[in-house]
Amino acid sequence: MAKYMLIMRGTDETTAAMMSTPFDEMLATMGRVNQEMIKAGVLVAAEGLDDPSQGVVVDLGGETPVVTDGPYGETKELFGGFWMLDVASKEEAVEWAKRLPGMPGAKCEIRRVPTIDEFPQDNEWIVAERAWRERTGQL
Numbered sequence: 136m137a138k139y140m141l142i143m144r145g146t147d148e149t150t151a152a153m154m155s156t157p158f159d160e161m162l163a164t165m166g167r168v169n170q171e172m173i174k175a176g177v178l179v180a181a182e183g184l185d186d187p188s189q190g191v192v193v194d195l196g197g198e199t200p201v202v203t204d205g206p207y208g209e210t211k212e213l214f215g216g217f218w219m220l221d222v223a224s225k226e227e228a229v230e231w232a233k234r235l236p237g238m239p240g241a242k243c244e245i246r247r248v249p250t251i252d253e254f255p256q257d258n259e260w261i262v263a264e265r266a267w268r269e270r271t272g273q274l
Contacts, residue, residue, distance in 0.1 A: 138179060138248040139228035141218040146211065146240035150187065153215075153238060164236045172220065172231065183216035212242070219248070 145153070153161065165183075172178035184190075190205040222228050225247065232243040251268065254261045268274040 136221050136223055137225075138250075139220050139222060139225065140246050140248055141220065141228065141232050141235070142244040142246065143183075143215040143217065143235070144212045144242045144244055145215050145238065146213070149215070149238050149240040150213070152240075168235060169218075171234065172218065177220045177222050177227075177231065179219040179221050181216070181218045184214065187213050 169178065169181055172181075186205075188205045192203045192205070194201040194203065218231075220228055220231060222231070225245065228245050232245055235243055251261065251265055251274070256262070256265075265274065
């Protein structure tokens with residue numbers, strides 16, 4: 136098994152469509168998808184994000200970090216939420232992504248999450264992280 140993150144991305148059009156959908160309908164749609172994942176035993180975590188206008192961006196590209204409040208004028212795609220799945224393959228993650236509700240402009244990016252075992256085990260930072268993961272029940 137491997138962990139894959141399904142990252143929901145959307146545009147201003149996606150956000151507008153989502154905001155015009157009745158909240159109870161949105162909850163029911165997402166609830167059905169989440170329930171399927173729970174029943175299949177693949178869901179590790181899932182979260183949606185607040186309205187982009189409530190966020191900030193910290194630009195780390197210069198000498199000094201620059202903080203900009205949302206909304207973000209030039210943004211073509213925004214990260215709107217995610218599912219973390221524990222599945223057998225990328226192909227299985229793709230099949231789950233195909234079941235997600237669609238909206239105008241919506242896309243789902245799928246990325247594998249490497250395990251701590253894939254990093255050099257003699258590295259001091261990996262040793263410290265492994266200890267933290269063991270202490271918190273993540274390993």
